[in-house]
Amino acid sequence: METKPGMNTVTIEMPEGDKGLFTVSSGYGFSVDAPAGASIRELLQKTLGLDADYIDNHIQTILHDGKPVDDIDNWKIARASTIALSGALPGLFGAAFRKGGEYAALRPGEMQAEDAAPSKKGTIRITVKLFNLTARQLGPKLLEKGARMPAESFRSLWKNILKLDTDRSLRVFLDGNKTDPESLMESIGSEQVHLFVHLLE
Amino acid sequence: MDKILRINMGPGGEPAYKTEPIGDFAGLGGRGLTSAIVSKEVPPTCHALGEENKLVIAPGLLGGTTGAMTGRVSVGCKSPLTGGIKEANAGGQPAQMIARLGYAAVVLEGKPAEDKSYKIRISADGVEITSDPGLKMKGNYDVVDQMKQEYGDKIACISIGQAGEMKLSSATVAFTNMEQRPARHAARGGIGAVMGSKGVKVIVIDDSGTSMRSAKDPEKFKTANRAFVAGLKKHPVTGEGLPAYGTNVLTNVVNEAGGYPTFNFKTGRFAGAASISGETQAEMMKSRGGQVTHGCHRGCVIRCSGIWHDKDGHYLTKQPEYETVWAHGGNCGIDDLDVIATLDRLDDDYGIDTIEMGATIGVAMDAGLAEFGDGEAAINLVKEVGKGTPLGRILGSGAAVTGKVFGVERVPVVKNQAMPAYDPRAVQGIGVTYATSPMGADHTAGYSVTANLLGVGGTVDPLAPAGQIELSRNLQYATAVIDSVGMCLFVAFATLDQPETFQAMIDMVNSFHGLALTADDVVGLGKKVTKMERDFNARAGFTKNDDRLPDYFKKEALEPHNVTFSVTDEELDSVFQDL
Numbered sequence A: 001m002e003t004k005p006g007m008n009t010v011t012i013e014m015p016e017g018d019k020g021l022f023t024v025s026s027g028y029g030f031s032v033d034a035p036a037g038a039s040i041r042e043l044l045q046k047t048l049g050l051d052a053d054y055i056d057n058h059i060q061t062i063l064h065d066g067k068p069v070d071d072i073d074n075w076k077i078a079r080a081s082t083i084a085l086s087g088a089l090p091g092l093f094g095a096a097f098r099k100g101g102e103y104a105a106l107r108p109g110e111m112q113a114e115d116a117a118p119s120k121k122g123t124i125r126i127t128v129k130l131f132n133l134t135a136r137q138l139g140p141k142l143l144e145k146g147a148r149m150p151a152e153s154f155r156s157l158w159k160n161i162l163k164l165d166t167d168r169s170l171r172v173f174l175d176g177n178k179t180d181p182e183s184l185m186e187s188i189g190s191e192q193v194h195l196f197v198h199l200l201e
Numbered sequence B: 001m002d003k004i005l006r007i008n009m010g011p012g013g014e015p016a017y018k019t020e021p022i023g024d025f026a027g028l029g030g031r032g033l034t035s036a037i038v039s040k041e042v043p044p045t046c047h048a049l050g051e052e053n054k055l056v057i058a059p060g061l062l063g064g065t066t067g068a069m070t071g072r073v074s075v076g077c078k079s080p081l082t083g084g085i086k087e088a089n090a091g092g093q094p095a096q097m098i099a100r101l102g103y104a105a106v107v108l109e110g111k112p113a114e115d116k117s118y119k120i121r122i123s124a125d126g127v128e129i130t131s132d133p134g135l136k137m138k139g140n141y142d143v144v145d146q147m148k149q150e151y152g153d154k155i156a157c158i159s160i161g162q163a164g165e166m167k168l169s170s171a172t173v174a175f176t177n178m179e180q181r182p183a184r185h186a187a188r189g190g191i192g193a194v195m196g197s198k199g200v201k202v203i204v205i206d207d208s209g210t211s212m213r214s215a216k217d218p219e220k221f222k223t224a225n226r227a228f229v230a231g232l233k234k235h236p237v238t239g240e241g242l243p244a245y246g247t248n249v250l251t252n253v254v255n256e257a258g259g260y261p262t263f264n265f266k267t268g269r270f271a272g273a274a275s276i277s278g279e280t281q282a283e284m285m286k287s288r289g290g291q292v293t294h295g296c297h298r299g300c301v302i303r304c305s306g307i308w309h310d311k312d313g314h315y316l317t318k319q320p321e322y323e324t325v326w327a328h329g330g331n332c333g334i335d336d337l338d339v340i341a342t343l344d345r346l347d348d349d350y351g352i353d354t355i356e357m358g359a360t361i362g363v364a365m366d367a368g369l370a371e372f373g374d375g376e377a378a379i380n381l382v383k384e385v386g387k388g389t390p391l392g393r394i395l396g397s398g399a400a401v402t403g404k405v406f407g408v409e410r411v412p413v414v415k416n417q418a419m420p421a422y423d424p425r426a427v428q429g430i431g432v433t434y435a436t437s438p439m440g441a442d443h444t445a446g447y448s449v450t451a452n453l454l455g456v457g458g459t460v461d462p463l464a465p466a467g468q469i470e471l472s473r474n475l476q477y478a479t480a481v482i483d484s485v486g487m488c489l490f491v492a493f494a495t496l497d498q499p500e501t502f503q504a505m506i507d508m509v510n511s512f513h514g515l516a517l518t519a520d521d522v523v524g525l526g527k528k529v530t531k532m533e534r535d536f537n538a539r540a541g542f543t544k545n546d547d548r549l550p551d552y553f554k555k556e557a558l559e560p561h562n563v564t565f566s567v568t569d570e571e572l573d574s575v576f577q578d579l
């Protein structure tokens, strides 16, 4: 279908306790605006509102454009890019990519250095991906306030949501109007979707 | 567990068995025992499907006890896939039951004179070996159903499907889980073909009348076990991540890191990863009434497994693991969990290694036999294997054979065994393990991460270039130890981070067996096992040139990080210099 610039707003109301949507949706990535040159810690604390204990003890792996980050205070984000957060991961991979770097030798050298940061000022767009436990724990708050994502990612997400919502318990609104979940995908015409998820008591 | 059951399938035309004391093999269990028997008794240059090869099935040192996580089983032989020594590992119920019957190992030897299918029942009353033509070319699920009808529902089964009977090099040995489903497999290296060559279709284990093995010092054992379980529960990997999402928790993150082999190892990211991630998988399982957190055997407290239901809410298979989801998913460009689960079920029923089969289909897709992303075509290719058509037999013989037959250069194997789900260019240390493991490309060979705790070679400097070499070696030793104790390798995460949990594990072995092993002794055991295995391979004709990755990993840069495998041959040769 033809894609128009701009943004559609999708609001989903779902029963309390069914957190599956958060876990699934957070991995597709949400867009946030952040000051250029901020450290990863600043992004997590100021832009995403996470507290220090959560950052230090629950987020075990952080990837910046796919590169594992160890020193979150000194690793700066200077360009539009993707930050992914994960809880604890198993296996040799989990050990190698864990922040702290005790097993960092298992990664290739190219992954151990930050890209040269262009001297850009102002605001940059960061895609934030929340994986596994971080999605479950941080997703609800983020989506209650609303998060943007490319329409293409939303379509892929929605395909999976429909598979999960077998008893059709979700109520869906497109730009404020109640919409049939099955036909939502055809009705989205913009490049971006602003997604809100509200839990019903 | 002080005796070995030897079943000879060939003498004088009829099978026979004998029980003998464990003798020289005392103090060994699991992989330590399988590798010791194979390296001592199997001529390294014999044909893997010939009468001189032996199939050794051994619970670990703590098998059959109340110890947590101790129900894993090792299966060893000369591998028809690699031509070297093999230990493949599985969960399920049989290990605990074999141990309670008092056997440290069951060894299948010889070869029947005629092409017959045998079932073997092992119980406290002895051993029955019966020919049963009705079992021929049955899938694992039907075989187990028949055994339940014949012997009741208190049994456990060790069986092969059609692939094992056809002696295909990707054939597995299946072990029944707590629900008596043949869903746990000692999968790698074609060990099912060796069981098939012995004419054994199924071994039924009945431990009625037996009880838990008791420790030399029961109080100490109980205390150590309690501390060990507490350590597993409080660690974020074993207490949270694995129970919530299983091993497939890795898909999204490995993909994001650019290390997810996609389209037969052409790129490191798969656009459809989120659709087949552990997060999506867990939610689908919940919404269909499956089970997200489930143990593969009694006594597992991590419970990384699960039960997958189809769209109609009926059992289809166990929760496909990360390696399976990758092999049949991203590696073949398939982003549909239902297709992947169907492939998993077919693999389990025919008795095929999901990693080898997924890698083979990737090679077949490169050869033009199907389009990447075509799930239906992938299902049909696996069905060819089950039917035993000429094409199916080629595919069932693994990625290396398939690559040769169809003239494909990009074949991701080491020692003919397909690589698992981490591209060695993005995780170089795993590449070192793929290259140098005596087992062929194997992620579990260096899976455990207790090396620094064990104090092998001191703490590794993570930024030193030699770090990957040293780490890979130490991890391989540590893994050999855990495999020998009969514990699930996933305990390694807690023992890495929590010295008291590692100590609790050693205390369990010591209090059970009345030993006083130190961390150094434990390292010594790992070294000893690895040395036996490498020595067998050397006698089988392996040289340092077999400890290499295929050339294209050094030449073709992997997107998105544009990395090649940069560990030199000299560095690879130095991995086991201390043996």
Ligand code: SF4
Residues within 6 Å of the ligand: B069, B091, B294, B295, B296, B297, B300, B301, B302, B303, B304, B305, B488, B489, B490
């Ligand atoms: S953690 Fe997983 S693989 Fe290990 S014993 Fe438990 S269920 Fe089996």
